[in-house]
Amino acid sequence: MADKTLLKGTEAMAEAALRAGCQVYFGYPITPQSELIEYMAKRMPEIGRTFLQAESEVAAVNMIYGAACTGTRVMTSTSSPGFSLMMEGVSYIAGAVLPAVFINVVRGGPGLGDIQPAQSDYFQGTKGGGHGDYRLIVLSPATIQEAVNMMFDAFDLADRYLNPVLIIADGLLGQMMEPVELPDFLMPDRMPNHDSWALRGKGTRKKHSVTSFDLDPLKLEEMNLANFEKYRKIQQKEVRYEEYLMDDAEVAFVAYGTMGRILKTTIRMAREAGIKAGMIRPITLWPFPEKPIQEAAKKVKMVMSVEMSMGQMVEDVRLAVSGKVPTPFYGRTGGVVPTPTEVFEALKREWEAIV
Amino acid sequence: MNGKVAFKRPDSLTAKEFTYCPGCLHGVAHRLVAEVLDELKLTGQTIMVAPVGCSVFAYEFFDVDGTVAPHGRATAVATGIKRSLPDRVVFTYQGDGDLAAIGTAETIHTANRGEKITTIFINNAIYGMTGGQMAPTSLVGMKTTTSPYGRNADSEGYPIHVCELLQNLNGVAYLERVSLLTPKDIIAAKKGIKKAFTAQARGLGYSLIEIVSTCPTNWGLSPVESLEWAKQKMLPEFPLKVFIDKVGDVK
Structure with missing residues (x-):
């Protein structure tokens, strides 16, 4: 077993991305993930990878699009307002069926908001954000070790499905330090080659084209289907x-x-008080773990969503539960992180209302 | 038969018919770029980035690997390609709205980084595909569908001179404004395009060729009248000139 290293979340994710084969990184500084771009700026030239600071998130996402066209493992990281700026490019990348990895270290919004941890970009990540019919694969880690392992998963999913993958983290996960075990560098032969479609100069083969459009509505419908x-x-x-x-x-x-992590403490408090609480923690926010929640709704008396937002994921939870049991919500917004105790108090209120 | 080929389609163009209006000069510009790619033997290693605008289908007309960028973002997309594959040749093909309005930031920063790509910039002072709206390069007094009373400098400002803006950036290796209004201009334009791609192939920095062009359809003039109008109105505003040349003589 490899040694454990004490690392900050943003730096751990950056190092893991490089070990997962990220060859090229484009980004623009924004709090609270600037350590990630700084880590890349320092580390990538050391190991022969390519780093470039773009003039804006708009430029960065289009550089990602260009690199993805060549079939090169590419990523960026940003925080909420920056990800909003990237929406146009994300839609193009999804439409052009290209692999790329994004990290959104979510902060309080809307607008300029603040720089504290939040989960209020769930709609943007899972329901679109950009224009058109498309989906992102959206992953969410609760610990730094999970985030490290997730970087490998993210690149693999992007390459396997030729689809942008979004990792939604938050400022808490990005800024805290934990001991982590870093996997070894991925060997180049473990990475897909994308020879059948990538833009690398046609040489002696037929030319390749990568686009996200067709003016014929029936053909565009076919692409979407x-x-x-x-x-x-x-x-x-x-x-x-x-x-x-x-x-x-x-x-x-x-x-x-982060909220899933905090709730483990709340659940211990609840069980000590005689309320048998458990948790389903979605790791993929899209595809959403609908079935396990449906199954749980057959056995439990209540399915309670807790988010660092005014309630976004709760809509997917309510769809899954379909009115079978009460589905209360508790959340704090604007960058406020709920404490285990206040969630426990909220649980008691909801529980007493139904028993 | 001992026939000699006097004229043919360049290898770097496909057999697909152009979708451009009668009298449009995109076809001439495409042909010149293709001839240069043929002559420099770059076709197989070239990746092109088409814009949003009339030339959105350019990636179908060139027989090279290619993609289409979001409106204005062609040089950012090209940067992503070039940084991933530094030994390939990458060019963007952009109009005035794309390059000098919505994509101004990308244009300036790509040039300033000395990104080793080439941009072919078609300046016809109007938005073509969307139907003749005012462009950043529209002349003062010019009537378009969004400046129906003529471009008013007080409220809409003045035409942007892209080459004059970029000439102060150290990252630029070759910068020239050419036109396609006479056979002589066309020959000169090809020389400029060749130098621009040579600058890239030699790794000297960013290169951009601004081509003063026409839009008979949206100018509401015949193709021949358009050429005359461009000579009389466009050239005084956009004088033909080599702004930067770090390449030197090219065969």
């Missing part, structure tokens, strides 16, 4: 979640990322 066939496969095969103390649970929490 092909994409949605892909999305259906992703929904079948790639749902990831963690179940925590769900075997005997009477209350199922649903929470992701």
